[in-house]
Amino acid sequence: xxxxxxxxxxxxxxxxxxxxxxxxxxxxxxxxxxxxxxxxxxxxxxxxxxxxxxxxxxxxxxxxxxxxxxxxxxxxxxxxxxxxxxxxxxxxxxxxxxxxxxxxxxxxxxxxxxxxxxxxxxxxxxxxxxxxxxxxxxxxxxxxxxxxxxxxxxxxxxxxxxxxxxxxxxxxxxxxxxxxxxxxxxxxxxxxxxxxxxxxxxxxxxx
Amino acid sequence: xxxxxxxxxxxxxxxxxxxxxxxxxxxxxxxxxxxxxxxxxxxxxxxxxxxxxxxxxxxxxxxxxxxxxxxxxxxxxxxxxxxxxxxxxxxxxxxxxxxxxxxxxxxxxxxxxxxxxxxxxxxxxxxxxxxxxxxxxxxxxxxxxxxxxxxxxxxxxxxxxxxxxxxxxxxxxxxxxxxxxxxxxxxxxxxxxxxxxxxxxxxxxxx
Numbered sequence: 001x002x003x004x005x006x007x008x009x010x011x012x013x014x015x016x017x018x019x020x021x022x023x024x025x026x027x028x029x030x031x032x033x034x035x036x037x038x039x040x041x042x043x044x045x046x047x048x049x050x051x052x053x054x055x056x057x058x059x060x061x062x063x064x065x066x067x068x069x070x071x072x073x074x075x076x077x078x079x080x081x082x083x084x085x086x087x088x089x090x091x092x093x094x095x096x097x098x099x100x101x102x103x104x105x106x107x108x109x110x111x112x113x114x115x116x117x118x119x120x121x122x123x124x125x126x127x128x129x130x131x132x133x134x135x136x137x138x139x140x141x142x143x144x145x146x147x148x149x150x151x152x153x154x155x156x157x158x159x160x161x162x163x164x165x166x167x168x169x170x171x172x173x174x175x176x177x178x179x180x181x182x183x184x185x186x187x188x189x190x191x192x193x194x195x196x197x198x199x200x201x202x203x204x205x206x207x
Numbered sequence: 208x209x210x211x212x213x214x215x216x217x218x219x220x221x222x223x224x225x226x227x228x229x230x231x232x233x234x235x236x237x238x239x240x241x242x243x244x245x246x247x248x249x250x251x252x253x254x255x256x257x258x259x260x261x262x263x264x265x266x267x268x269x270x271x272x273x274x275x276x277x278x279x280x281x282x283x284x285x286x287x288x289x290x291x292x293x294x295x296x297x298x299x300x301x302x303x304x305x306x307x308x309x310x311x312x313x314x315x316x317x318x319x320x321x322x323x324x325x326x327x328x329x330x331x332x333x334x335x336x337x338x339x340x341x342x343x344x345x346x347x348x349x350x351x352x353x354x355x356x357x358x359x360x361x362x363x364x365x366x367x368x369x370x371x372x373x374x375x376x377x378x379x380x381x382x383x384x385x386x387x388x389x390x391x392x393x394x395x396x397x398x399x400x401x402x403x404x405x406x407x408x409x410x411x412x413x414x
Contacts, residue, residue: 036243118384119326157412163392163400166385167378174381177325178373185370193370200408205364 012113016069021059023049025073028066033112037067037120067120068128074110074117075135079142081106086142092150093204097195099143100172105191107175114176140165150202157203168198219320223276228266230256232280235273240319244274244327274327275335281317281324282342286349288313293349299357300411304402306350307379312398314382321383347372357409364410375405 016022027048031040042063046056060066085099107114124132144165150156158164175190185193199205223229234255238247249270253263267273292306314321331339351372357363365371382397392400406412 035245038242039245159403160400164404167401167404170381170385171374171378174377174384177381178377193367194374196366197371197374197408200410201404203407203412205410 082142100195101191103172104194105187108179108187111176289349307402308398310379311401312394315386315394318383318386
């Protein structure tokens with residue numbers, strides 16, 4: 001794990017303020033991951049954070065508000081990763097490698113959070129869901145543009161750009177399901193493996 | 208949807224007998240899919256099946272036993288699909304296409320069941336988990352052997368056979384997360400798309 005990533009790991013929820021709200025988000029992630037959103041009560045979350053239900057209520061009016069906070073933070077982070085890759089210098093293959101490496105390794109590193117933001121979407125309220133769906137569409141579009149650029153430049157051989165985009169995102173997202181910290185591969189190794197496999201998918205294998 | 212698949216759809220749980228036990232399994236799948244395993248009670252399940260909790264207890268002593276029944280049936284079905292592909296005639300590429308087409312389209316067609324068997328593994332008891340883990344290892348091994356055969360025969364260019372096997376399985380499994388019956392692609396179309404993309408991953412794109 002690089003120093004930058006270690007810093008990020010320590011501060012996954014650093015942007016959530018004040019400190020009590022940040023602790024509640026961490027507690028909610030743990031609880032949702034263990035038992036699922038619907039089986040978790042705000043009382044469980046407050047207890048894990050060492051707070052009373054009344055103290056929780058000061059920061060989050062509902063359990064859904066906590067899920068939304070986790071979901072929006074996670075999806076914004078995922079979009080930022082994709083935007084950095086899409087905006088980088090180099091060929092479409094370079095940008096695609098960069099995107100897949102970062103996106104897959106993020107889903108490994110942050111597998112607990114990623115599972116929640118991917119599997120509990122249905123539990124979001126209508127407006128919150130619409131906001132998250134928009135972030136997801138932006139992420140999808142950035143990846144699709146990289147793949148389209150490569151196809152247009154003759155770097156890639158792609159029969160179905162939206163379908164390939166969907167498959168590449170899906171491959172990276174599912175890392176959150178199977179990845180365990182005590183497994184055979186580090187997040188960086190997963191990123192490397194996947195970048196190579198995806199270049200194969202788009203017909204642009206690295207030499 | 209072919210006639211064979213329609214029959215299978217009608218009888219997803221046909222092998223579960225007697226009829227009351229079969230109805231309970233169907234009700235449990237619905238309930239787990241909507242609210243998650245931990246938030247579902249045996250009372251919820253019995254109610255959905257139009258039965259009393261006491262009547263449920265005749266067939267399943269615990270909620271975990273129902274999850275196990277769903278999980279073992281689903282995993283055996285997945286293994287059977289993979290075994291059929293692995294045992295088919297033809298080149299490694301033919302068998303890989305066949306495996307991916309069948310495995311991906313099954314995860315689309317049976318996305319509700321597949322989500323439960325993939326996401327609620329942790330909720331299984333120790334012995335049940337061990338049995339399911341063994342079925343998963345068998346499925347994994349069959350796919351790995353196809354990929355290894357193709358690499359040995361020079362049909363495929365694969366740098367990391369276990370890693371590629373993991374990625375191919377993961378790609379197919381994650382169909383269960385994103386697939387919706389009202390989406391752009393049918394299960395068969397997903398299977399076709401994925402077979403082509405996976406041939407690219409192993410460096411054996413179809414002409």
